[in-house]
Amino acid sequence: MKTLTLLCWITLATTITSQIEATTINMIECSAYKVWFDYPKPHQNIRAGSDLTVRITARPSNHITSVTLYHNGQMVGTDSQFPFRWEHKDINHASLRNLRQGSHKLRIRILYSSGQSSYKDCKFYVVKNGGSDSSPQLENCGITNPLQNLDWLRRLRAGNQKIIIEQYTSGGQTLFKIRYCHKPYLRQWFDCEGRQIGSNRINLVRRAQKVKVLYDGCKLVIKPYATSLIAK
Known part of the structure; x- marks a missing residue:
């Protein structure tokens, strides 16, 4: 009886070990590429x-x-x-x-x-020849119309129309500042790739000069106090 029990345990342990080894091999094959x-x-x-x-x-x-x-x-x-x-x-x-x-x-x-x-x-x-090797991106992102040609910027405007999109330049790099109509204190800065500019690149923002307003959705927003004046 003891021999049979021991044999069963060995068989079970072998089966479990084989399953673990097979799983490990499959995971390695899938992740090594x-x-x-x-x-x-x-x-x-x-x-x-x-x-x-x-x-x-x-x-x-x-x-x-x-x-x-x-x-x-x-x-x-x-x-x-x-x-x-x-x-x-x-x-x-x-x-x-x-x-x-x-x-x-x-x-x-x-x-x-x-x-x-x-x-x-x-x-x-x-x-262009004569430009700085350290310049991270082209002026105007290398395109003629950022609002139409940058997918991430176009999707941002389509998903939230109550925003202001402004184009800036800083050290030859194009930046975009996003402001929200109902949260004027909230401002976000992005580069041409749609990557938000963090604190490690804050000097870019400090040197930024405004080029133009690409989109102003706040003009479409009727403020509460304006509505009350019209009612009177």
Whole structure:
């Protein structure tokens, strides 16, 4: 009887251990995969007129069938050999040569051996020759109409129309100040990417100069005291 009980415990312990080991292996397989842009780095500044070579690093890479690169929505090419790279010298990669000033977006489509795919983006900035390498972004975010062309700013206005959106400039960088009609004491500052400016970058705000008002939703708000005067 004791032998049978001991055998049952060994079998149960072996089963539990096997389940734990299987779970651990599956978790490792799911979390070990990483892909990133080796060059250019996200939000990097590049001189206007420069040529660009894009490099992608993957770890591990043996289960990736191919990587396809897009530049500003235009397909550049597909590479199926690691390390994945696209040379500006290649005759088929004309969009990577003589870069124009402005905001640029790279996107890669990663195709796995399983048939599934995923995407990863990288935005970088091309600054004019003679500009400062330390300037974090282009004047006016590299676009002509921030309120229409910046997705995060457009969504902010659509979701809360009772706000004031003002454009500022500070050290060659474009900033946006958001004020709320019913909370005039609340002010928020953002950069071109929609990232809120924290205390570590407060000097940008202190040096900021107002450029223009992009949107004023407070003009549409009827204040209580104005309504009472009209009633009289």
